[in-house]
Amino acid sequence: MRPELMVFYSALDSFEAWRTALAAEGVALRQADDIEDVGDVRQALVWKPPHGFFARFPNLGLVVNLGAGVDALVGRDDLPDVPITRLSDPKMARMMAGYVLFAVLRHARDIPAFERAQREGLWHYIHPRDPETISVGVLGLGELGLAAATECARQGFRVHGWSSSQKSIDGIETSAGPDALEAVLKQSDILVCMLPQTAATRGLLAAGRLAQMKRGAAFVNVSRGSIVDEPALVEALRSGHIAEATLDVFATEPLPPESPLWRMENVLITPHLASVALPGSAARQIGENIRRLRAGEPLLGQVDPRRGY
Numbered sequence: 667m668r669p670e671l672m673v674f675y676s677a678l679d680s681f682e683a684w685r686t687a688l689a690a691e692g693v694a695l696r697q698a699d700d701i702e703d704v705g706d707v708r709q710a711l712v713w714k715p716p717h718g719f720f721a722r723f724p725n726l727g728l729v730v731n732l733g734a735g736v737d738a739l740v741g742r743d744d745l746p747d748v749p750i751t752r753l754s755d756p757k758m759a760r761m762m763a764g765y766v767l768f769a770v771l772r773h774a775r776d777i778p779a780f781e782r783a784q785r786e787g788l789w790h791y792i793h794p795r796d797p798e799t800i801s802v803g804v805l806g807l808g809e810l811g812l813a814a815a816t817e818c819a820r821q822g823f824r825v826h827g828w829s830s831s832q833k834s835i836d837g838i839e840t841s842a843g844p845d846a847l848e849a850v851l852k853q854s855d856i857l858v859c860m861l862p863q864t865a866a867t868r869g870l871l872a873a874g875r876l877a878q879m880k881r882g883a884a885f886v887n888v889s890r891g892s893i894v895d896e897p898a899l900v901e902a903l904r905s906g907h908i909a910e911a912t913l914d915v916f917a918t919e920p921l922p923p924e925s926p927l928w929r930m931e932n933v934l935i936t937p938h939l940a941s942v943a944l945p946g947s948a949a950r951q952i953g954e955n956i957r958r959l960r961a962g963e964p965l966l967g968q969v970d971p972r973r974g975y
């Protein structure tokens with residue numbers, strides 16, 4: 667019997683790390699150029715492969731998106747008609763929750779004000795607030811969003827999570843759907859965007875929505891830059907309506923040098939690294955899904971291309 671192969675493409679991730687991790691799951695990973703018989707390739711593990719990539723492999727039965735966000739994949743017009751899964755990895759969720767907690771604590775503990783004061787040699791005392799008086803709104807309660815919301819609740823913040831379908835989560839207030847968004851924006855002292863980029867979320871946080879945010883609130887975006895109207899965000903940060911922001915994602919990445927965000931004292935910029943897939947733990951889900959595919963069982967983390975996530 668000929669071996670089943672999985673083809674790899676990513677300009678960001680280490681092929682060797684993935685090859686080793688997947689070998690432990692009995693999966694043979696190859697770079698496209700090292701494959702002699704393209705007919706042996708049954709699965710693809712990809713992050714933003716070039717257009718036409720999939721057409722080279724006529725027997726593909728599964729496409730695994732090398733990451734949690736699938737917007738770059740589901741919007742393509744060259745996808746094979748096979749199941750698509752996203753990576754689902756508890757360590758990726760933990761890393762994201764850690765970043766969000768860092769950003770939330772940074773705002774809750776007024777760290778940006780102390781950084782500014784230090785630059786001027788000022789002993790600038792601000793009395794710490796009880797976390798229970800600080801409302802953290804988390805937009806999106808998916809795998810990463812829920813982990814982040816739970817982590818913030820564990821620190822004692824009042825957490826409100828907003829999603830598409832209504833959820834019930836211990837220790838977290840929840841609401842769902844477009845009609846509930848305004849209330850979340852109005853009450854949040856710190857708003858964290860963890861929504862996937864879809865047709866419904868692109869531009870969701872437009873000027874009108876940002877205006878509904880509590881005056882002086884902080885904004886954290888770790889999902890996709892396109893969800894917020896960036897010029898409107900800049901304006902809100904300039905006027906002080908939004909006091910501070912921690913931004914990991916941007917409409918255009920890398921963030922262009924001419925973006926005013928670079929020069930804003932009240933903005934912390936990180937280059938899209940809030941969380942990454944960790945081969946050692948994420949490979950397990952891929953191995954499990956290949957087993958499920960062969961057994962005709964439902965896949966873990968399957969994406970609905972029409973829904974967009």
Ligand code: NDP
Pocket residue numbers: 733734735736805806807808809810811812828829830831832843844860861862863864866867888889890914915938939940941942975
């Ligand atoms: P999931 O796909 O697991 O969950 C998405 C959540 O958003 C769900 O709760 C869903 O609601 C909700 N949602 C989707 N559309 C809407 C809508 N129109 N209105 C209200 N709620 C909506 O996502 P993850 O939590 O795993 O990841 C979130 C995003 O984080 C990814 O899509 C990706 O863009 C980004 N990301 C960023 C990284 C970084 O380093 N900065 C790293 C990895 C991911 P419901 O539960 O009802 O379906």
